[in-house]
Amino acid sequence: MQMFERYSLTKLSGVLLFGLLACSFVQAQPNSDLRWHGFFSQGAIHTDDNNFFGDSTDTSFDFRDLGVGFSWQAQNDLLLAAQLIYRDAGKTSPEGAKVDYALINYSLINQYDFGLNLRVGRVKNPYAFYSETRDVASTRPSVILPVSIYAPAFRDIFHTSDSVMLSGYKEVANWLVNFDLLRGTVPFDDKSERLLIPGLQPASIKNDKLWAARSIFEYDGGRIRLGLTYIKFDAEISTLPGMIFPGDVDSDSYIFSLEYNWRKFRFTSEYLRNDFIYKDVFAPGLDNKREAESYYFQLGYRVNERLRVFGRYDVYYADKNDKSGDGQLLLGRPKSDGFTKDYVVGAQYHFNDQWMLAGEVHHVKGSFILPLIENPDASQIEEDWNLYTLQLSYKF
Amino acid sequence: MTTWVRLLVITCLLFCAGNLSAETQRVIVHQSYVGDALSRNTARAIFSMRLKRWENGEGITVFVLPDSHPVHRKFTRKVLALFPHQLRRSWDRYVYSGIGTAPIEVEDENDMVSKVAATPGSIGYTSKETLDADVRTLFVN
Numbered sequence: 001m002q003m004f005e006r007y008s009l010t011k012l013s014g015v016l017l018f019g020l021l022a023c024s025f026v027q028a029q030p031n032s033d034l035r036w037h038g039f040f041s042q043g044a045i046h047t048d049d050n051n052f053f054g055d056s057t058d059t060s061f062d063f064r065d066l067g068v069g070f071s072w073q074a075q076n077d078l079l080l081a082a083q084l085i086y087r088d089a090g091k092t093s094p095e096g097a098k099v100d101y102a103l104i105n106y107s108l109i110n111q112y113d114f115g116l117n118l119r120v121g122r123v124k125n126p127y128a129f130y131s132e133t134r135d136v137a138s139t140r141p142s143v144i145l146p147v148s149i150y151a152p153a154f155r156d157i158f159h160t161s162d163s164v165m166l167s168g169y170k171e172v173a174n175w176l177v178n179f180d181l182l183r184g185t186v187p188f189d190d191k192s193e194r195l196l197i198p199g200l201q202p203a204s205i206k207n208d209k210l211w212a213a214r215s216i217f218e219y220d221g222g223r224i225r226l227g228l229t230y231i232k233f234d235a236e237i238s239t240l241p242g243m244i245f246p247g248d249v250d251s252d253s254y255i256f257s258l259e260y261n262w263r264k265f266r267f268t269s270e271y272l273r274n275d276f277i278y279k280d281v282f283a284p285g286l287d288n289k290r291e292a293e294s295y296y297f298q299l300g301y302r303v304n305e306r307l308r309v310f311g312r313y314d315v316y317y318a319d320k321n322d323k324s325g326d327g328q329l330l331l332g333r334p335k336s337d338g339f340t341k342d343y344v345v346g347a348q349y350h351f352n353d354q355w356m357l358a359g360e361v362h363h364v365k366g367s368f369i370l371p372l373i374e375n376p377d378a379s380q381i382e383e384d385w386n387l388y389t390l391q392l393s394y395k396f
Numbered sequence: 397m398t399t400w401v402r403l404l405v406i407t408c409l410l411f412c413a414g415n416l417s418a419e420t421q422r423v424i425v426h427q428s429y430v431g432d433a434l435s436r437n438t439a440r441a442i443f444s445m446r447l448k449r450w451e452n453g454e455g456i457t458v459f460v461l462p463d464s465h466p467v468h469r470k471f472t473r474k475v476l477a478l479f480p481h482q483l484r485r486s487w488d489r490y491v492y493s494g495i496g497t498a499p500i501e502v503e504d505e506n507d508m509v510s511k512v513a514a515t516p517g518s519i520g521y522t523s524k525e526t527l528d529a530d531v532r533t534l535f536v537n
Binding site: 035037039067069071073076077079081082083101102103105107110111112113115117119123124132133135136138139167169171220221222261302305352353 | 435437438440441442446447448449453454455462463464476477478479481482485488489491492493494495496497498
């Protein structure tokens with residue numbers, strides 16, 4: 001039944017997308033309520049050690065995003081929307097284009113101070129401040145989002161889902177309270193599935209369930225923003241007994257987000273606590289718990305309408321009870337895989353409302369941020385390294 | 397002397413009046429709109445694309461000038477008490493996560509007035525006085 005639910009929802013998203021496309025072409029007359037949008041970015045990454053998004057020690061250009069989508073206001077209270085995305089992020093990205101979202105949004109209540117929406121289909125999960133638009137360069141504060149909250153490794157688990165979602169807003173005094181509730185399943189592919197399975201033994205994920213709840217409190221049109229996110233993910237690991245055993249993987253994440261705007265400054269900080277529990281997987285009857293803790297502090301400054309600069313300190317510990325990463329040695333990985341401390345400075349230049357050039361310099365201690373798939377040889381990993389990146393982007 | 401004072405006063409008045417009209421930001425709606433005022437919170441809800449329907453159930457069509465247009469910047473600051481980049485953030489979230497739409501961008505103020513005049517249920521803004529019979533000017537308070 002659960003399997004049926006998962007695949008039928010995923011299939012539903014696909015059918016929705018093509019149905020919507022067909023409807024939209026029929027409807028595509030001047031002044032119709034069909035709107036197209038898209039975005040594109042091309043980046044270059046250079047590292048003095050270790051590989052990040054391609055062979056970055058030789059400078060990698062395998063770093064691009066391409067998205068195109070539409071929305072169709074079928075009726076005043078009914079919006080249909082879908083987006084296709086193609087991502088290239090070295091070896092970490094999936095092959096080919098994917099349905100990023102395809103959903104029906106039904107507006108149940110729509111008043112100036114209170115609203116409620118029901119969404120069904122493939123949706124962007126409510127997750128902290130930046131997740132929903134993380135692939136659109138100009139919506140990010142930096143080329144690479146803080147790894148503490150938006151680790152590329154966990155992207156596919158937490159970013160989109162085939163779900164039913166309830167979203168709304170309520171105005172109270174000078175505060176706008178936004179809230180989202182979601183129940184669904186994760187559209188895994190083989191690569192993202194492997195991220196959850198320890199070791200290399202053949203195994204698969206089944207019966208996965210995702211719950212998410214988020215509230216964002218905005219004061220005075222967004223001068224102060226406070227966010228609370230909770231995401232729960234449960235799944236079964238199906239395998240034959242061997243190095244690992246059939247069992248469950250459960251994950252609970254709590255995120256606190258804060259943004260404060262003062263004159264031309266923007267201060268942002270987010271904190272994540274993520275518990276991963278493997279039941280029976282390492283040995284029948286044994287619970288293996290890992291408590292990841294991570295956070296960042298960022299200060300941005302708007303020099304003028306075109307130029308923005310920022311600095312950030314970004315920290316991730318794979319296990320808050322093992323901040324030096326000793327436990328990584330047991331897995332045949334260097335201690336530095338257990339943490340990352342990233343010192344970043346960067347700038348964005350907006351040529352106009354569409355084109356942007358962004359660049360930044362990272363000084364990193366630790367290797368958690370590095371994709372395992374691009375750095376399989378533990379002896380080659382350097383704990384202290386630098387990353388330089390430049391990215392040109394366009395959106396419409 | 398008196399002539400000079402008179403001229404000075406007139407110049408001052410003209411200057412102030414000129415200044416006033418440059419500062420004035422008019423929210424304009426299609427003439428089908430019933431009423432002559434809008435609260436700031438409602439205006440914010442409309443221009444941030446949260447509120448999609450008028451009280452009579454008719455869909456709202458929102459027209460804006462480009463982000464970098466001086467009149468857009470002045471309008472968002474003075475009337476909505478927001479920064480253009482705050483509005484842009486809401487619109488981007490709606491568009492790129494598929495849960496809403498962005499306003500329709502017009503080229504300049506003349507284009508704004510003619511689009512609002514031609515679109516029932518629409519809203520926009522201008523810094524100039526408009527005599528178009530199909531457009532109604534609203535107070536935001």
